[in-house]
Amino acid sequence: xxxxxxxxxxxxxxxxxxxxxxxxxxxxxxxxxxxxxxxxxxxxxxxxxxxxxxxxxxxxxxxxxxxxxxxxxxxxxxxxxxxxxxxxxxxxxxxxxxxxxxxxxxxxxxxxxxxxxxxxxxxxxxxxxxxxxxxxxxxxxxxxxxxxxxxxxxxxxxxxxxxxxxxxxxxxxxxxxxxxxxxxxxxxxxxxxxxxxxxxxxxxxxxxxxxxxxxxxxxxxxxxxxxxxxxxxxxxxxxxxxxxxxxxxxxxxxxxxxxxxxxxxxxxxxxxxxxxxxxxxxxxxxxxxxxxxxxxxxxxxxxxxxxxxxxxxxxxxxxxxxxxxxxxxxxxxxxxxxxxxxxxxxxx
Amino acid sequence: xxxxxxxxxxxxxxxxxxxxxxxxxxxxxxxxxxxxxxxxxxxxxxxxxxxxxxxxxxxxxxxxxxxxxxxxxxxxxxxxxxxxxxxxxxxxxxxxxxxxxxxxxxxxxxxxxxxxxxxxxxxxxxxxxxxxxxxxxxxxxxxxxxxxxxxxxxxxxxxxxxxxxxxxxxxxxxxxxxxxxxxxxxxxxxxxxxxxxxxxxxxxxxxxxxxxxxxxxxxxxxxxxxxxxxxxxxxxxxxxxxxxxxxx
Ligand SMILES: Nc1ncnc2c1ncn2[C@@H]1O[C@H](COP(=O)(O)OP(=O)(O)OP(=O)(O)O)[C@@H](O)[C@H]1O
Ligand SMILES: [Mg+2]
Numbered sequence: 001x002x003x004x005x006x007x008x009x010x011x012x013x014x015x016x017x018x019x020x021x022x023x024x025x026x027x028x029x030x031x032x033x034x035x036x037x038x039x040x041x042x043x044x045x046x047x048x049x050x051x052x053x054x055x056x057x058x059x060x061x062x063x064x065x066x067x068x069x070x071x072x073x074x075x076x077x078x079x080x081x082x083x084x085x086x087x088x089x090x091x092x093x094x095x096x097x098x099x100x101x102x103x104x105x106x107x108x109x110x111x112x113x114x115x116x117x118x119x120x121x122x123x124x125x126x127x128x129x130x131x132x133x134x135x136x137x138x139x140x141x142x143x144x145x146x147x148x149x150x151x152x153x154x155x156x157x158x159x160x161x162x163x164x165x166x167x168x169x170x171x172x173x174x175x176x177x178x179x180x181x182x183x184x185x186x187x188x189x190x191x192x193x194x195x196x197x198x199x200x201x202x203x204x205x206x207x208x209x210x211x212x213x214x215x216x217x218x219x220x221x222x223x224x225x226x227x228x229x230x231x232x233x234x235x236x237x238x239x240x241x242x243x244x245x246x247x248x249x250x251x252x253x254x255x256x257x258x259x260x261x262x263x264x265x266x267x268x269x270x271x272x273x274x275x276x277x278x279x280x281x282x283x284x285x286x287x288x289x290x291x292x293x294x295x296x297x298x299x300x301x302x303x304x305x306x307x308x309x310x311x312x313x314x315x316x317x318x319x320x321x322x323x324x325x326x327x328x329x330x331x332x333x334x335x336x337x338x339x340x341x342x343x344x345x346x347x348x
Numbered sequence: 349x350x351x352x353x354x355x356x357x358x359x360x361x362x363x364x365x366x367x368x369x370x371x372x373x374x375x376x377x378x379x380x381x382x383x384x385x386x387x388x389x390x391x392x393x394x395x396x397x398x399x400x401x402x403x404x405x406x407x408x409x410x411x412x413x414x415x416x417x418x419x420x421x422x423x424x425x426x427x428x429x430x431x432x433x434x435x436x437x438x439x440x441x442x443x444x445x446x447x448x449x450x451x452x453x454x455x456x457x458x459x460x461x462x463x464x465x466x467x468x469x470x471x472x473x474x475x476x477x478x479x480x481x482x483x484x485x486x487x488x489x490x491x492x493x494x495x496x497x498x499x500x501x502x503x504x505x506x507x508x509x510x511x512x513x514x515x516x517x518x519x520x521x522x523x524x525x526x527x528x529x530x531x532x533x534x535x536x537x538x539x540x541x542x543x544x545x546x547x548x549x550x551x552x553x554x555x556x557x558x559x560x561x562x563x564x565x566x567x568x569x570x571x572x573x574x575x576x577x578x579x580x581x582x583x584x585x586x587x588x589x590x591x592x593x594x595x596x
Contacts, residue, residue, distance in 0.1 A: 215465035217453045217472070224439040224450045231437040231447075234399070235454030235512060236425035242459060 025341035052192040058304035065284040065296030066206040067253030075246040076226030081153030085251040087273035089126035089258025094268035130255020138247035164270035175269025289335025358407035369570035385567035428515030445489040448476035451511035479511040
């Protein structure tokens with residue numbers, strides 16, 4: 001299947017008990033994590049709240065791409081519609097909080113529900129709604145592969161985008177502002193560093209899930225379904241079901257990222273559904289390195305940094321970014337992590 | 349003897365080309381039933397219909413007395429049909445052990461496990477490693493499949509099928525590309541395997557076929573023109589004319 005080209009691991013000449021460079025990837029991952037802890041703490045001390053916001057943004061994007069990476073990296077499913085789930089997560093937050101802040105009940109039957117400002121509830125709704133959407137979209141699109149799959153997911157993305165624009169009740173094209181950030185029991189989420197802590201915890205959970213998943217029977221089977229679907233069928237497993245579940249999990253995680261993103265900005269709008277954003281999620285993964293656990297994290301951090309620094313220099317920063325991406329794809333052995341740590345090993 | 353697998357009146361056409369023409373075959377417990385025939389005779393097409401990858405235009409497939417014609421590939425595999433492919437179908441970027449683990453996961457019907465590594469599951473791993481040892485690939489467990497030699501890949505195909513502990517094997521040219529020596533080394537392995545489950549063996553290597561097969565069917569233009577023991581097939585005039593030529 002042609003989608004397999006972007007996902008997956010390049011073979012490693014020395015097998016799973018391989019080279020020293022493997023240690024370098026672990027070191028690099030540790031350094032990235034350390035940076036994600038130290039930089040915001042420094043920003044607190046230096047009283048640089050904007051830096052915290054920037055890192056929070058990177059961490060949330062990373063979580064969205066970690067979600068996509070389950071479909072793309074493990075399943076080989078190049079979804080150009082993952083902003084759908086990001087957007088659903090965002091609108092889950094927006095709608096629930098809008099009703100709560102405006103004292104307009106969301107529904108009165110069977111029980112009165114006035115919306116909520118509680119993050120845990122919002123997250124649960126965001127995860128369930130985006131999982132449901134991913135399940136339905138997966139059901140309709142996973143029978144296709146390659147370019148057709150890309151086009152269908154793109155089409156779903158556009159559908160949701162235009163639907164959000166026309167949904168006047170929730171702000172239409174202008175979106176919705178939420179005046180006060182939603183709450184989390186025991187924390188003051190208005191404090192940027194506390195909110196950041198929540199986002200980082202979510203990212204770490206997402207990474208842990210991905211790391212376990214890829215080694216578990218499910219990940220092994222999914223990974224094989226990408227490379228040799230006929231074989232997977234011949235051992236009694238159904239590649240379609242494996243992919244459907246991967247796509248659903250993937251959408252759920254990206255949906256959670258969407259809810260966090262909305263809370264970061266205290267704003268949601270149809271651009272959360274845009275295909276450009278879907279494309280950026282893919283770019284994070286390719287930039288960091290496909291089939292690398294930390295690929296989406298490295299990619300998202302680099303993207304946010306470049307957006308900030310290059311974006312300050314010129315509004316055409318995307319051109320420079322595109323050129324960098326091209327170089328990495330052409331000459332990197334699988335993204336920035338590949339440049340630093342060498343080829344990936346076969347997952348174990 | 350008990351029939352493990354049989355087909356009844358299978359027909360399959362690709363447009364005007366009749367690839368399978370009223371094929372009725374049986375595979376009995378404990379036997380190797382070889383299917384021979386010239387290139388394009390329809391051997392792989394027949395295997396695909398038995399395995400479920402292709403659905404026949406007419407006719408039925410029975411496994412252990414049950415009509416499985418309507419079942420898709422995974423369901424037939426779960427009922428005990430293990431297939432090897434003429435062109436290897438393996439996860440090339442995975443290790444050899446991971447490829448057999450996949451089969452162990454399939455056989456145990458445990459793909460919906462998300463947390464514990466497959467490698468640290470003793471039952472799955474034991475089953476996979478036993479199959480590797482059986483075909484002599486145990487020293488290559490950690491090798492990435494893409495780096496195996498062609499012959500090793502053929503062995504891995506067999507190990508994967510073996511891991512399923514099937515009721516019947518469907519093997520499409522397991523010796524293709526191995527050379528005379530490589531093929532000769534596979535002969536004892538297949539002879540050993542048939543005690544576990546009978547083998548429907550598509551093969552071009554006539555030395556191997558005559559050494560292994562309890563019965564041989566000859567397929568020409570989609571039609572079985574003869575079925576019999578090795579001796580009967582050697583003596584059969586129609587077979588000599590159509591296929592064996594001077595070779596036999
Ligand atoms: N999907 C298909 N569509 C059209 N024709 C096909 C298809 N698959 C096979 N054929 C044709 O059916 C005939 C039988 O092919 P098949 O692959 O079964 O032969 P075979 O006996 O396995 O040959 P070989 O010994 O070369 O492997 C051939 O003429 C082939 O071209
Ligand atoms: Mg063939």
